[in-house]
Amino acid sequence: MFGKSGKQKIDWPVILLGVLVVWLILPGSAQEGIQNSIADLLGMEVTEPSVPSVPSAPSAGCVDPTVKTTMTLNAEDAFAPATTPGGDNRVWINGEDQGLVAQGNSITVSPGDTYVVLWAENSTTYYGKVSKGTVPCTGTLRLKEHLYAWTTSQSSDTLFNVYNEQGQVGSATEAASGTYYNITLSNGDLETVNFEMKGVYKKALGNPNLDGENVVGCKYNKTAYDDIILEFDNFDNKEVSCSNLITPAASYLWTCFAAPSVVSNDKKTGTLTIDVDDTYAPASDSEDIKCFYYDADYDIHSITNEIISGVVDDVDTGLGHTGNSDWNFTFHVT
Numbered sequence: 001m002f003g004k005s006g007k008q009k010i011d012w013p014v015i016l017l018g019v020l021v022v023w024l025i026l027p028g029s030a031q032e033g034i035q036n037s038i039a040d041l042l043g044m045e046v047t048e049p050s051v052p053s054v055p056s057a058p059s060a061g062c063v064d065p066t067v068k069t070t071m072t073l074n075a076e077d078a079f080a081p082a083t084t085p086g087g088d089n090r091v092w093i094n095g096e097d098q099g100l101v102a103q104g105n106s107i108t109v110s111p112g113d114t115y116v117v118l119w120a121e122n123s124t125t126y127y128g129k130v131s132k133g134t135v136p137c138t139g140t141l142r143l144k145e146h147l148y149a150w151t152t153s154q155s156s157d158t159l160f161n162v163y164n165e166q167g168q169v170g171s172a173t174e175a176a177s178g179t180y181y182n183i184t185l186s187n188g189d190l191e192t193v194n195f196e197m198k199g200v201y202k203k204a205l206g207n208p209n210l211d212g213e214n215v216v217g218c219k220y221n222k223t224a225y226d227d228i229i230l231e232f233d234n235f236d237n238k239e240v241s242c243s244n245l246i247t248p249a250a251s252y253l254w255t256c257f258a259a260p261s262v263v264s265n266d267k268k269t270g271t272l273t274i275d276v277d278d279t280y281a282p283a284s285d286s287e288d289i290k291c292f293y294y295d296a297d298y299d300i301h302s303i304t305n306e307i308i309s310g311v312v313d314d315v316d317t318g319l320g321h322t323g324n325s326d327w328n329f330t331f332h333v334t
Helices: 012-025 028-041
Strands: 069-077 089-093 096-101 106-109 114-119 129-134 141-147 160-163 190-198 214-221 225-232 252-259 267-276 289-294 297-300 307-310 328-331
Touching (some): 069 089, 089 106, 096 106, 114 141, 190 328, 225 252, 267 289
Parallel strands (some): 069 141
Antiparallel strands (some): 089 096, 089 114, 190 267, 214 289, 225 267, 289 328
């Protein structure tokens, strides 16, 4: 410990080793405190210790794509819930066509899957409906929709009334002789007459889910009239393209209009404005104005497999579900 001169000898290696051992056993916060004190004594900038980031908690969403659940499809008659509509339901999962699923049956899906269902896609008695959504993360999925039965086997004299310019009401059909009152028109007249569509109890005339995609097409003699305008009350009226269901006829023009659906005992009223030619006075059956109602529904595009809607499909086949020749009304002139 002492040298020849009598001075105490300092064993620096041993001291440094001891300081190192003490330093290593100190907690991290004490080490940082000593570091900051030395830095402060020497006039150096003191930095705050960094705080490590804490990983966020896992999402409460669907985290296990291997989990399976069931999706059950049940449709009901809109007016009679105990009645199961005829026809099967077309299903797409994550954009992939799963084919037809019968009413009351189930399909296996995964939480987080997206689904599209075209209800009663192949029904011969009910209008279709489309529903979309996402499979929930827990539990089973039970889908239920209310569908409307078609109006069938109804002749026009039970569905339509037409009025003449005197306000007299009757039924005038294109294919049957009904009781009606004549409209008297002179050359140059601009006349407005009324009509109404009547519903059938617990049935639908036109798909209520496609209200406005139904079409009324009116045929008129192009020699007798310059123009006609058909409008429904309290409805977004517009002229639309005539579908290829309508066959052009010599000497006649067709004009088509968007039309509402009629559900159960409801009624839809409207007007027909007739612009008579300036030099011609209509006075015969050939100058009657004949209108036909075409109901819209859903279908599947024959090439793209997408859901489409309207009065005809992509190859011009009618989507209406009764004989449209029965669904007509005539404004008779004399």
